[in-house]
Amino acid sequence: MSVLTxxxxxxxxxxxxxxxxxxxxxxxxxxxxxxSFNNAATTTFPLAGFTTKWYASLAGNSVMxxxxxxxxxxxxxxAVLSTVLGxxxxxxxxxxxxxxxxxxxxxxxxxxxxxxxxxxxxxLMIVLAIGIELSLVxxxxxxxxxxxxxxxxxxxxxxxxxxxxxEEASYDLGETxxxxxxxxxLPVVAPAIVSSxxxxxxxxxxxxxxxxxLSGTAPTLPVYIWGQxxxxxxxxxxxxxxxxxxxxxxxxxxxxxxxxxxxxxxxxLALMLP
Amino acid sequence: xxxxAFDRIADTPSPAKRRAxxxxxxxxxxxxxxxxxxxxxxxLFLPVLIVIAYSFWTQNxxxxxxxxxxxNYRQALTEPIYRDLFIRSLWISLTVSVVxxxxxxxxxxxxxxxxxxxxxxxxxxxxxxxxxxxLLRVMSxxxxxxxxxxxxxxxxxMGLIDKPVASLLYNSNAVVITLVHxxxxxxxxxxxxxxQKIDRTYIEAARxxxxxxxxxxxxxxxxxxxxxxxxxxxxxxxxxxxxYVTPRLVGGKDGVMIATAIQAQFGKGxxxxxxxxxxxxxxxLVSLAAAAVVLALKFIVRRIK
Numbered sequence: 001m002s003v004l005t006x007x008x009x010x011x012x013x014x015x016x017x018x019x020x021x022x023x024x025x026x027x028x029x030x031x032x033x034x035x036s037f038n039n040a041a042t043t044t045f046p047l048a049g050f051t052t053k054w055y056a057s058l059a060g061n062s063v064m065x066x067x068x069x070x071x072x073x074x075x076x077x078x079a080v081l082s083t084v085l086g087x088x089x090x091x092x093x094x095x096x097x098x099x100x101x102x103x104x105x106x107x108x109x110x111x112x113x114x115x116x117x118x119x120x121x122x123x124l125m126i127v128l129a130i131g132i133e134l135s136l137v138x139x140x141x142x143x144x145x146x147x148x149x150x151x152x153x154x155x156x157x158x159x160x161x162x163x164x165x166x167e168e169a170s171y172d173l174g175e176t177x178x179x180x181x182x183x184x185x186l187p188v189v190a191p192a193i194v195s196s197x198x199x200x201x202x203x204x205x206x207x208x209x210x211x212x213x214l215s216g217t218a219p220t221l222p223v224y225i226w227g228q229x230x231x232x233x234x235x236x237x238x239x240x241x242x243x244x245x246x247x248x249x250x251x252x253x254x255x256x257x258x259x260x261x262x263x264x265x266x267x268x269l270a271l272m273l274p
Numbered sequence: 275x276x277x278x279a280f281d282r283i284a285d286t287p288s289p290a291k292r293r294a295x296x297x298x299x300x301x302x303x304x305x306x307x308x309x310x311x312x313x314x315x316x317x318l319f320l321p322v323l324i325v326i327a328y329s330f331w332t333q334n335x336x337x338x339x340x341x342x343x344x345x346n347y348r349q350a351l352t353e354p355i356y357r358d359l360f361i362r363s364l365w366i367s368l369t370v371s372v373v374x375x376x377x378x379x380x381x382x383x384x385x386x387x388x389x390x391x392x393x394x395x396x397x398x399x400x401x402x403x404x405x406x407x408x409l410l411r412v413m414s415x416x417x418x419x420x421x422x423x424x425x426x427x428x429x430x431x432m433g434l435i436d437k438p439v440a441s442l443l444y445n446s447n448a449v450v451i452t453l454v455h456x457x458x459x460x461x462x463x464x465x466x467x468x469x470q471k472i473d474r475t476y477i478e479a480a481r482x483x484x485x486x487x488x489x490x491x492x493x494x495x496x497x498x499x500x501x502x503x504x505x506x507x508x509x510x511x512x513x514x515x516x517x518y519v520t521p522r523l524v525g526g527k528d529g530v531m532i533a534t535a536i537q538a539q540f541g542k543g544x545x546x547x548x549x550x551x552x553x554x555x556x557x558x559l560v561s562l563a564a565a566a567v568v569l570a571l572k573f574i575v576r577r578i579k
Contacts, residue, residue, distance in 0.1 A: 018384055021377070025403045025458060028414035031424060035417065042422060089310035096303025104311045107319060113508060115516025115560070117533040118553045121540060122321030125328060125550070145317045148310060199405075206407040209518055213540075222409050229413065229523070242410040249406045257398050 032246060036239040041232075054240035064241065067224035070136055071205055074220055077140045078147055079201040085144070086151030086196055093152075094159040109149045119146065120213040127214065134216030142210040147200040154199055154256075158192020158263045191263035198256035202249050221245065328550035338547070346551030356535060356552065363515050363532040363556070364563050366446055370453040371511035371567070374461045375503060377454070382465035382502075383495075397466065404459035412523045415452040419443040419524065444526025452520045457513075461506040468502025469495070497575045504568050511567065515560040532556050 036055070040048035058064060089108055093101065111119055123142045132138060162185070170180040186193075208222040215223055225241065228234040329346055332339045350356050385396045403411070418424045419442040426438035442448065472495060480490040496503075518533035525531065532552065539549025 014380070014384055014388070017380055021381055022399070024455065025400070028411050028418060028455065029403050029406060031414050031417060032410060085310040085313055089307050092303050092307035092310075096299055096306060098300040098303035101303065101307070104307050108310055108314045110314070110318060113512050115513050115533070115556065117516040117518050117536055118322075118325070118557060119318070121536060121549065121553055122325045123317065124540060125546065126317075126321040126324050129324060141317060145314065148314070152310075202405055206405070206409070208409050222407065225409055225413075238413070242407065242413070246406050246410065250402060253398075253402060253405055257394075261394065 029246065032239050033243045036236065036243040038236070041236055054236040055244075057237050058240055058244075061237070064221075064224060067219045067221050070215075070218050071221040074136055074139050074143065074211070075201045075204040078143045078204040079197045081140065082144045082147035082151045082200045083155075083193060083196045085148050086155045086200075087193065089148070089152050090155035090159050094156055094162070095164070108152060111146050112149045116146070116209045120209050123210070124213045134214055136215065136218050136220075138214040138216070139211050139220065142214045143204050143207055146207065146210060147203050150203055151196045151200050154196040154260065155189075155192050158189050158195070158260065162188055189263065191259040195256040195259040195263065198252045198259070202252050202256075205245065206249065325550045325553055328547050329554045331547045333545055333547050346547050347555065349548060350551045350555045356532075359530065359532045359535050360555070360559060362446065362530070364559060366449055366453070366529075366531060367511050367515035367560065368563060368567070369450050370457065370514050371461075371507050373450065374454050374457050374510050375465070375506050378458055378461040378506070379465055379503070382462045382469055385462075386466055386469035397463070400462050401459045404456065408456060409519060411456060412452055412520050415448070415455065416443065416524050419448050419451070443524055444529065446525065446529045448524040448526075449517075449520050449529040449531070452524050453514050453517060456520070457510045460509045464505040464509065465499060465502040468499045468505075472498045492578050496578070500571065500575055504571060507567055507571070508564055511564050512560050516556055 034047070037050055037052065038047050039051040039053075089105070092098075093105055120142070123138075123145070127134065127138050166184055166188075167180050170184045171177075175183065206222060207220075208226065211220045211223050212226065219227070221241070225238055228238050328338075330342050330344070332341070332343055332345060381400065385393055385400075389396050416423070420426070421438050421440055421443065423443070425442060426435075429435045430438065476498070477490055477494050480494045481487070485493060515531075516533045516536075517531060518537060521529045521531040521534060536549050536552050536556070539545045539552065
């Protein structure tokens, strides 16, 4: 009975708090699409009617299109590079035990615990000190440092449940290390890898500070948006662009999550095999 | 080729060679992590070292004078403008981390204890807003809090206020609200992980032995979730101190933080050594502040227990 009364005491406030918290979390994100379809240049209530003209204006904007292309190039490169580096690190950490493991992992994960501006400033200094021209390549190199920790956490959780005896069996049956990785390990961890690619692509697509410091004359989408924010009249167009990016991000993250779960299931299945 | 050689050693189980095998396991682990480690070394560790080196040098127009000097640190620590920026940045990051952790804890607790079979879905819903464009989220808060913004027009149309409130935007409160929103998931996830690790029978034991639900929470659940709370603090507090976008967009004059000054030294101001000294000082100050917070947390929890 005491359990029941306590349950009742909990029901009123906790779900209400959770609902308010989620409203706070989602309100800013839901406002972007609302105003991107609003037939007015200002972002005020009441709404002034439905329009798609802000989206239509994007199509003819060649500067924006170029920035979008830059973002795509950077995003794909960063996703591939940081996932490859993430695979190495995640595999080393889940498969082997060695001295210096914690130090190495600590350094790789450090960007999570550093103010981004300091990472950006230090990269800018080394790039200019060496004498490399700022370009999309420097953005790719910089964002990869920043994305590897995320790739690694996705991949470690995908690799963790993996049964070593499967690999050992493969070695015993005469496969090489590379052959084993390709034919035994890879099929099990493939969903985690795709999930890491999607997550790092999303982060790169939205990343601003590093791109702002390292991009030189070729802007990525966030850098382009930053430039547009100074002009109040450009706001609805930016909101329309933002809505498109938002939908793209959510789609990719949802796909990544579905794949991550499939990876979890697969490693569990692999464990159940005789 | 080396990997194949190690494999052959691994296949022979004699004790002498087993030692060789563990050594090879170590070698293979190191080989495996080295690309990532070297990348981080070259593009994170080395750059940070260069920043530290620069902070002890001086700049004459385009030339760098490499004689050791503490002049940059003297400027960073004594000039009122930088001192104010440091104090405000630390204060904002401290406020943001406290508010974020306090408000996020119940959500992490809810997901861990009442999430049922949908825990993963809840966690996903929490992370989605944090992984959508940071710039756009900050801009969205500008739209919400602005003079002619959503909050004001909404409140007026509801008849709660007569004329727009000007004090919502362009101050440090707006910066705090926006940053709390940005970092919510980063606080929820570590707290959730440490709550998940708690053996539920401990809480039951406390309840069976007569503790009230609240007392059991403060004496069992909270102390055991402390590692998560500590990492939530660190992961929110340290990065927010150097936030650039939020103060620029919603902070106005009263919400300027240190990142703006650092950026200025690498842009218009073009005084790299001073910018480097400001960066290093920021890191040291925020590390000290974070260490103090962690110690205080541990002390408080021990007192409650």
